[in-house]
Amino acid sequence: MTTITSQNLVDLFLAIAAAIDQDKERLSELDGVIGDADHGVTMNIGFTAVKNALGGLDTTEADPTTVFNTSAKSFLNAVGASSGPLYATAFMRAGAAVKGESALDRNAMVEAFKAMAKGIQDRGKAERGDKTMVDAWLPASEAIEAAAERDESLAACFAAAATAAEEGAEATKTMQASKGRASWLGARSLGHMDPGAASTALIVRTMADVFAHI
């Protein structure tokens, strides 16, 4: 059974950073339709900071919790915005979920992932259907849990999560939240994918790709 080392986690974050950098323009454009056009910019600033911070870590010394906490702190301080507290909480919760472990087996990694999704929901208090990244994170979390219960491999678990996140992101196109801004926007919010859900799909897919090769 594969185990995930601190170095693997660092590589995972670097892969996410590269994916976001590649796709940042699409994410900002999506945000331009229903938000303030900066989601790609913000995510890129955040993951660039994570990349730089992790570059300073000695992975022979740092445990997985330290990798997560370092990511959380650097992301948050570079970013603020909505994504900052959401992802910082996600990473911190992942770190807490695997506290004390020096490497992560499949179950630990699945718990870490579920803790991320839970952290995002706790921090933002968004409900399913509110047209946020929660609409990608929650289905992904449920899918990974089910796959783990079926005792699938780490790679298969994350593949299931990635598919669920993508479907969740896609589904935000049909959402027209009943509250706040959306009640003025009415039909105008329909048909567009939530940028935060789009970046979630990208992040989880990148995770699945990385784990497919470990």
Add this chain to the structure above:
Amino acid sequence: MTTITSQNLVDLFLAIAAAIDQDKERLSELDGVIGDADHGVTMNIGFTAVKNALGGLDTTEADPTTVFNTSAKSFLNAVGASSGPLYATAFMRAGAAVKGESALDRNAMVEAFKAMAKGIQDRGKAERGDKTMVDAWLPASEAIEAAAERDESLAACFAAAATAAEEGAEATKTMQASKGRASWLGARSLGHMDPGAASTALIVRTMADVFAHI
């Protein structure tokens, strides 16, 4: 021999106002190249004011001087800018040149025209070659004087003036004044017609057209 009544003068101003209104966009565009893009706007504001002021005149009562002075005042107060004092002075000088006359014969009308050109030069103190309306008014003034000396008809005199004004305006394209702004602009000022000279050509041509039909 034709004589010009106050009513004829009013009609002349109305014809000029109509011509400027028609051509105002071209004049502003010319000004956009070497100035501040407002010459058509300004001339149009001025002649619209003249038109409105003359509309209030009883031409059976008002002598030619009154027509000129009314035009001067209304143009100046509506416009300011460079064109305001220049044209106001021109009209006032024309009024002074024909003071006491109840209608104008060819010589009086030619004197009025020459007084306009002189007024513009006195007010603005521009020299020939400075790339201003003076480069159209002066040749026109000289041409009308020469035509009158040859004892040509009023219509022919003004036709000569119009042609000279047009040639003068055309010639401003080749001018690169040695002073002020132009010395920075250098070659960049070359090739473009001065907007004030362009409007002069239009005004004098309109005069010639009107006098051709009196």
Add this chain to the structure above:
Amino acid sequence: TKKLINNADNIIAEMLDGMIKAHPKHLRQLDGSPRSIVAVDGPREGKVGIVVGGGSGHEPSFVGYVGKGLADACAIGNVFASPPPDPIVECTKAVSGGAGVIYLYGNYAGDVMNFDMAAEMATMEDIEVRTVLSTDDIASAPFDQKEKRRGVAGNFFIFKIAGGAADKMWSIDECERVARKANARTFTVGVALSPCSLPQTLRHNFEIGAGEMEIGMGIHGEPGISREPLRSADDVTDGILERIFGEMNAPEGAKVAVLVNSLGSTPLMELYVINRRIAERLGRNGISVHETWVGTYCSSLEMAGMSITLIHLDDELTELLDHPCDCAMFRAG
């Protein structure tokens, strides 16, 4: 689009550097926390501290309101992005005079999360923190969901009133009370004519047709109520005032203050043309104008458009609005 910038990644740091160099008598950066800007002559023992903040790109909001008689500190975010908790906490510690600190900022999801995290951290350091969210943007949610609305240019009135109360050494309860009252009586609607672009993308943040305007667009380009054909200044003003009058409930004889705010590139000439109509309409309704501000108070970089804000004054709010303040980018009284 074209901007006079250097590396977009350094733009906030460079802006703040240039700002501190321009206004050393008013503003200072905290050591070790450069995104925390504090009033040189503001915070003091026994005074309630006022901390404001939000994304950059709205200058002179929010940092321009840091100064004696208004805000004590401002936490600076990236362009159109809330600041993270750390600089907010540092601001809080720097301005705490033992009488508590009030966080005042516009109601955006990101700001709420970051300021709430900061409040938790400050509480752990034994500083009492209260939060008042501004929600003056009528266009961002219906009346029965006022707490969902965004905060926009009306911040100006709300900050100024709360800052005045704090400068008069009112208690944190009283400061919070007047801030909430000011917010409840402040109403803004904006229209946008053309987009801005973020320094990092240099692309328009939204697209809009040549003859169109967007009613109720947010100050980051978030979609508003509707997209309509551009109309005359008077028509646009009337439409905005209808919405504001519909909520403000100011009887004849009432008193308001007016803010006509440029979103960036709409020049003063247009704002004054608009104010002419506002004054006319208020006069016709028998509402008197206590004071009028016209200019760029809360911008969206170089977006074209403007917003109208009215605050329905009472005697208390009037006194606080009149209270003098001396900020880097704004002075009154």
Add this chain to the structure above:
Amino acid sequence: TKKLINNADNIIAEMLDGMIKAHPKHLRQLDGSPRSIVAVDGPREGKVGIVVGGGSGHEPSFVGYVGKGLADACAIGNVFASPPPDPIVECTKAVSGGAGVIYLYGNYAGDVMNFDMAAEMATMEDIEVRTVLSTDDIASAPFDQKEKRRGVAGNFFIFKIAGGAADKMWSIDECERVARKANARTFTVGVALSPCSLPQTLRHNFEIGAGEMEIGMGIHGEPGISREPLRSADDVTDGILERIFGEMNAPEGAKVAVLVNSLGSTPLMELYVINRRIAERLGRNGISVHETWVGTYCSSLEMAGMSITLIHLDDELTELLDHPCDCAMFRAG
């Protein structure tokens, strides 16, 4: 391009109406001469009157500088067009306190003709009039033809210094002397990035490529020194400062004041980034900054771009610049 206006033919009247309604404590229109705007609390017996003026479209210039301690009156022209003599004369009469009146305005052919005609008319009414033209725009003529140069944002310093002298009840000779001294020591260079459009035409007043800027463009869009590829803020600032330093001749230890001025749609964020570089360069040259102003002081409607102005101070100019003023759109001291 899109504007929030009504009938373009009425735009100046409507703007002034909205302005007077916004600033009744500072500004009033003369009866029968609505284009003459006079300070409510400025002109007085025995004080030299300061009359400024020029075309509209540069707001807050010039009317924004009408107020106690600065200008006593402003004559208002059409957009980018000098006012005619009449409103100038009416301003002159309204502010004359028996000690003479100084006309202060930027050096443009149209303004010179109209103000000179006004001066003749005022003289016939036994008011002594002096004229000081501002010629701070380095880009508009070579050094040996400084008297040909245009007046641009540097007006701010020149008006403020002359206004301070008049407010201190200095004689007309002394007021004129310091105004000329201020002008001689004030240097501005601007760059334009994108055009504006006149309300009457709604068309761009010049064309410029996507990657270009115009160095030294005038505040009405008159061509400047050269058209160049857009460069970084620091490069552009350095280029401007080279030109200014080349003329200012300020030795190490000298003192300047700085104005970083937006031409309209360039936001504060960019101006502060630029000021960072200015401060750095001045510091490196051992020149100290007495005070810095950053914002929109002399605009060209919604043109994008900015100008940098330095005034080389001495003790007298410093004292006058520090003199308090209270204008509708600007306060200091």
